[in-house]
Amino acid sequence: MLVSATEMLQKAKAGHYAVGQFNINNLEWTKAILLTAQELNSPVILGVSEGAGKYMTGFKTVVGMVNGMMEELNITVPVALHLDHGTYDGCLKCVEAGFSSIMFDGSHYPIEENVEKTKELVKITREHGMSLEAEVGSIGGEEDGVIGMGECADPNECKMVADLGIDFLAAGIGNIHGKYPANWQGLSFETLDAIQKLTGDMPLVLHGGTGIPTDMIKKAIDLGVSKINVNTECQLSFAAATRKYIEEGKDLQGKGFDPRKLLAPGYEAIKATVKEKMEIFGSVGKA
Ligand code: 13P
Numbered sequence: 001m002l003v004s005a006t007e008m009l010q011k012a013k014a015g016h017y018a019v020g021q022f023n024i025n026n027l028e029w030t031k032a033i034l035l036t037a038q039e040l041n042s043p044v045i046l047g048v049s050e051g052a053g054k055y056m057t058g059f060k061t062v063v064g065m066v067n068g069m070m071e072e073l074n075i076t077v078p079v080a081l082h083l084d085h086g087t088y089d090g091c092l093k094c095v096e097a098g099f100s101s102i103m104f105d106g107s108h109y110p111i112e113e114n115v116e117k118t119k120e121l122v123k124i125t126r127e128h129g130m131s132l133e134a135e136v137g138s139i140g141g142e143e144d145g146v147i148g149m150g151e152c153a154d155p156n157e158c159k160m161v162a163d164l165g166i167d168f169l170a171a172g173i174g175n176i177h178g179k180y181p182a183n184w185q186g187l188s189f190e191t192l193d194a195i196q197k198l199t200g201d202m203p204l205v206l207h208g209g210t211g212i213p214t215d216m217i218k219k220a221i222d223l224g225v226s227k228i229n230v231n232t233e234c235q236l237s238f239a240a241a242t243r244k245y246i247e248e249g250k251d252l253q254g255k256g257f258d259p260r261k262l263l264a265p266g267y268e269a270i271k272a273t274v275k276e277k278m279e280i281f282g283s284v285g286k287a
Pocket residue numbers: 023047084085176177178179206207208209210229230231232233
């Protein structure tokens with residue numbers, strides 16, 4: 001059964017480790033992440049962007065697939081199904097579809113509007129026993145070929161949003177989605193430290209987990225990060241393994257074109273990436 005992410009992240013914050021949010025795109029992704037979490041006895045959060053939800057034909061399909069898979073595979077570790085960077089309407093759709101957690105990304109609104117909308121969602125998610133992530137300070141990334149540098153959130157705004165009754169908070173600390181450019185300045189630990197001092201026990205979320213060096217990840221966890229989002233890195237390892245299979249001509253040998261064979265190396269590559277991350281984040285054995 002799906003659970004909200006509140007308890008697993010409170011435990012992570014108290015135990016000084018982080019739980020990974022791994023974004024899913026299809027059946028192979030979901031199976032690879034769920035089985036790795038079970039093998040490593042780790043809690044896990046499955047992230048679904050609105051785009052990925054649409055790709056999988058809708059949030060109800062996603063809920064059906066994840067619930068079915070957990071039962072058929074006997075997954076007993078805590079699993080949260082979480083909307084990633086939701087719009088207000090997207091959040092409502094996920095509540096209705098049966099997600100166990102949502103992120104409302106109001107970071108592009110003026111802070112007053114972000115606060116208002118977040119407050120409404122606090123009420124709704126509480127009624128449904130779901131967890132809610134809010135965001136302050138936008139997280140950069142590539143848009144139309146231009147890489148925007150991540151903003152640093154205002155710690156006082158973080159405190160204001162943290163006090164609304166949300167369960168965990170994403171704050172920009174110079175992190176960006178996708179690959180980091182060569183001239184990236186690194187995470188702003190000064191900002192993170194100031195945010196954590198003001199927000200206390202609130203689990204903090206680090207987006208853009210792909211490509212952040214291990215020492216920075218560990219320092220971020222020391223400073224209160226309890227959830228780390230990883231998406232691009234699984235896509236890159238899936239693509240590299242699939243490319244290798246095809247370049248070696250394996251799809252042309254025997255029944256190598258069978259999708260169950262063709263997608264197997266990419267599936268194994270996702271499993272290896274998720275395992276590596278869970279070991280770095282310290283969530284292994286924490287289910
Ligand atoms: P990456 O794609 O950089 O790993 O970021 C994932 C993320 O933050 C999803 O919200």
